[in-house]
Amino acid sequence: MPTHHPEAARLAEALASGPFSLALRLALKSSGLSLDRIQVRLRERDAAVSKTALSNWQSGRTQPERPDSLRALAVLEDIVGVPGGALSALLGPPRPRGRWLTQAPGDMRADQAWARPDGLARALERMGAGIDAVSRMAKVAIHIVGTVDQDQRLRTMRHQLVLRAEVDGVDRHTVAHRSDVPRTMEITDTVGCRLGRRRADAETGFTTFELLLDRPLRAGELVSVAYTMRTDAKEPYHSQRVGRATRVAGIQVRFSAGALPVRVYRTYLPSIGEPECDETEVALGASYTAQVTVADPAPGIYRLCWDWD
Known part of the structure; x- marks a missing residue:
């Protein structure tokens, strides 16, 4: 050609x-x-x-x-x-086994949650952490509110989390984010924590960052944190990975009145390697907001998706 x-x-x-x-x-x-x-x-x-x-x-x-x-x-x-x-x-290589089998009781394994866990491992290694860093704290409650602007770009994602320490002495929550589209990313407006180290793996689109807690926690102790992810990605969905510890998970996305999607729907995957379940239509509310909220969710990957044409 x-x-x-x-x-x-x-x-x-x-x-x-x-x-x-x-x-x-x-x-x-x-x-x-x-x-x-x-x-x-x-x-x-x-x-x-x-x-x-x-x-x-x-x-x-x-x-x-x-x-x-x-x-x-x-x-x-x-x-x-x-x-x-x-x-x-x-x-890339087949999904790794062996070291990926280690997991905290409340979370998904990395090879269940991500299509390219090798990229996650590299980003964490550049941060001086191992693959177990993402599972030292379990998400008990998840509430995410996003905004999409008139240029169809996902601009902000406000994360409010209730976390549970899975080991004694944990003093940070390690977050992983992956995107296949070009984007900038900034973490701001932290509450109950502050931003620590941040690293990326350009080949697979992973970014990892630390939220440093106000004090170390004992195993089983709960803490609430919040932060805003500011970006400019033209993403057609938002994914949330949910572990066994999660009791409630909610995703809301508010669209600009000047650029509403033609369709919004939600999906669920038990793990990244499984076939996707049927799509379920989601209505836009009067405030141009769509949401999916699940109580006692099954572990897996929950997505709120939208189409522009």
Whole structure:
């Protein structure tokens, strides 16, 4: 394919350096085929993939991992006209096992919660922490309020958390955030904590940061903290990972009156490697706010999603 075209050059660059979601998105666009048409062609070659799965792969919500998904990806490479193995090479190594099996009683394992836990491990290592840092405190209650502006950018996410120390002497809450779209990120307006070290892994889009507590806690002790994440990402959803300790989890997103989405819905995944459950429509309220609130939620990944067209 000619690379003097800006779109072709972007595709070539993405195929060379990733991430997978961006390369797939550009390859689909370059093919000129709709998701419906691609679905038909995959089915004709006995490699059926749902439109939801295709959408999730190109948005970075999930990635193909199971043998049937990887076989379908090989067929998809041929359908969209990229070299064989070009997309699958961007998936990275299989989800790690072994050290990922360690977890605190109240939380999900890293390989259950994230598609690229290797990136999480690297970001934490750059912060002088191990993979267990993200599970030394369990989330008992989660309340998140986001705002999306008229440019369709997710501008702020206000996090209010009730945390439980899982070990004696814990003095910080380690937070992980991942995005496949370019964005800036600033942590402000902390309450009950202050911002500590922050590190990133550019290859996988991970950012990790510490919220330093006012004092060390005993195992089982509760504490409330709050902070605001300010960003400029053109994200089409917000994900929240919920562990076994969580008693209530709520996500609210308020949209600008001048740029309302055509559709808002929620989804749930037991873990990153599982097929996504059915989408459930979510109504916009009079204040242009959509929300999902769950009491005694099953562990997993809860998403509030929106479509612009």
